[in-house]
Amino acid sequence: MKKQRSESHSHTYTKSKNSMVKISIVSFLAIGIATSLSLVLSSSPPKSYYHSLYKSNSISDNASISHDLYMLTRRPHVAGTEANAQAAAYVLSTLASYSINSHIVSYDVSLTYPISRSLVLTQPEQASEQLPVVFDLRQEIYDGDPYADAAREVLPSFHAYAKSGTVRGAVVYANYGRVEDFKRLKEMGVNVTESIVLARYGKIYRGDIVNNAFEAGAIGAIVYTDKKDYGGGGDEGWFPEAKWMPPSGVQVGSVYDGAGDPSTPGWPSIQGCERLSDDEVEKQGNVPLIPSLPVSAADGETIMRSVGGQVADAGWQGSKDGPTYRLGPGPGILNLTYTKQFRIFVVVGNHRDPWTFGAVDPNSGTAALLEVARRLMKLEKRGWKPRRTIVLCNWDAEEYGLIGSTEWVEDNRQLLASRAVAYLNVDCAVSGPGFHASATPQLDRLLLKTTRQVDDPENSSQSIYESWVAAPSNSPTVSMHELQMQLSSLELLLAVGEILW
Structure with a gap:
């Protein structure tokens, strides 16, 4: 009984102590609120003081x-690049230093x-003595520019979301x-069908220019960028001596006429x-x-001289x-090629489930897959970024009938x-010894090219x-130790990745 009473007393004391703490906090807050109200009412x-x-x-001060x-402009930082991720991290850390809750x-x-992009200007056959003009499609980097090295990181000039193709x-x-410009061409008897339109920036959105050209029949x-609108009209100098865009300057931008990710209209682009x-x-x-492609004033004038x-x-x-x-x-003829890069997947995989221990089938492949992952992450930590999204898959229930991989494909068809x-x-x-590989016809040449890059x-x-x-059997003539053969398969996989990515 004494022991029970003692425990009960201790428990009661604890509750009482907690209640006292809570009361004191509430009282403190009440006093604080009252004080604040007093200040607001009195002084x-x-x-205008805060303004x-x-x-x-x-x-x-403006030094900040x-x-x-x-800090934000040390490097070019287009959306989705590592440089822009660093810019985001800087903004986040700066806001956090002001005690602003940010994420x-x-x-x-x-x-x-x-x-890839290419633009070549040719003349008709009767003027075949004139050599084709292959446009460089690059903006000039000026000697002595302190940002010259960083400027070399600038993406090649392009229109975001332009259609891929060769015309x-x-x-x-x-x-x-x-x-109204295309209406005027029609009034003048100029046939736009199957042509490549040359238009200049300055009055409407670039995406509308491209769409209007399509509606008129252009391919x-x-x-x-015309000097008349962006180069001082030819009367003044240009950068770096003056404010006007130099003849090699190119206006880049998007030709997408919407808002948000075009592949997810109306819903968020979550993974x-x-x-x-x-x-x-x-x-x-x-x-x-x-x-479509954007070009400079100099390139635009070169094309114009062929018209x-x-x-x-x-x-x-x-x-x-x-x-x-x-x-x-015409008579000038343009050959335009543009290839865009969307978020493209290269999938690498094998299954994990065996009938017994699976040292060969399938986990020699799983071990190689894990090593690929390890090496890719080490490369990424050193600044490497793949040109494609690499998806590493390790399937289950393959032995029962390709169950895991099939379900995943059906879910992501x-x-x-x-x-x-x-x-x-x-x-x-x-x-065992020897090298064996097979591929669909689309990858035959890739497989042959890759094996030429991997040492025996x-x-x-x-x-x-x-x-x-x-x-004689179209396999390597030498017997290879299992570890060596695994390394060979791993190196082959990495080499294939270098070509695809």
Whole structure:
């Protein structure tokens, strides 16, 4: 009984102590609130006081703005790049230093970047003695520019969300690419069908220029920066001596006529969400249906000099030191190629389930897959980024009938159909001497090219390809230790990745 009473007394004391603490806190808050109310009622400064304080240098100065601007602009930082992620981290850390509760929310969106671009100007056969003009499509970097090294990181000039494709057609000049400009061309008897339109920036959105060209029957569009509008009209200098855009300057930007990720209209682009295919995105009507490229004033004038036909109206002419603008079509012919990069998948996988221990089938492949993952992460920590999204898969219930992989594909059918370009499988990385591989016809050349890049671990003086084709059975002639064979398969997988990614 004494023991029970003692425990009860202790328990009661604890409760009483906690209650006292709570009461004291509440009392403290009540006093604080009362004090605050008293201050507000008696001596609250007028709003004008805070307005003047906010604008004064007593709480801050413009030096902080200069520092922030420098930190944010040290490198080019296009959306979705590592440099822009670093800029986001800087903004986050700066806000946190002000005790502002901040965080980053990430979305898995579809952004496009240029893989390849080319623009070649040719003349008709009767002027075949003139060599084709191959445009460099690069902006000039100036000697002595302190940002010259960083400027080399700038993406090649392109239109975001432009359609991939290769087109060839006579040049038609369409002024600013407005609806009324194409109407005027029709009135002048200029046929735009199957042509490549040359239009200039300055009056409407670049995406509308490309779309208007498509509606008029064009198969491609080149949008250039005219000196008349952006170069001081030819009367003044340009950067770095003056404010005007230099002749090599290019206006880049998007031709997407919408808001938000075009593949997820109306819902958030979270990882694994449903997405529209490329064809479905095009049917939405917000992305162009013909290829386009932005070019500089210098390149635009070069193209303009190849255009014949009627002289354009006075309001369609350029700067006074430029060529006479004509309507075409031709005789100059443009060959335009543009290839964009969406968020493309390369899938690498094998299964994990055996019937017994699975040292060969499948876990020699699983071990190789894990090593691929390990090496990729080490590369990423050193600044490497893949050109494609790499998906590493380790399947279950393969032996029962490809169960795990099939269910995953069924669950992600639409995403894989629109984004995946290759699947590399490595169930058995080790299965005795020799090298064996097979592929669908689309990857035959890739497999042959890759084996030429991987040394034979038993004979480093030659490649796996050389050993493979020299063998009577079309396999390497030397017997390889299991560890060496596993390494060979691993190196092959990595080499394939380097080519695809």
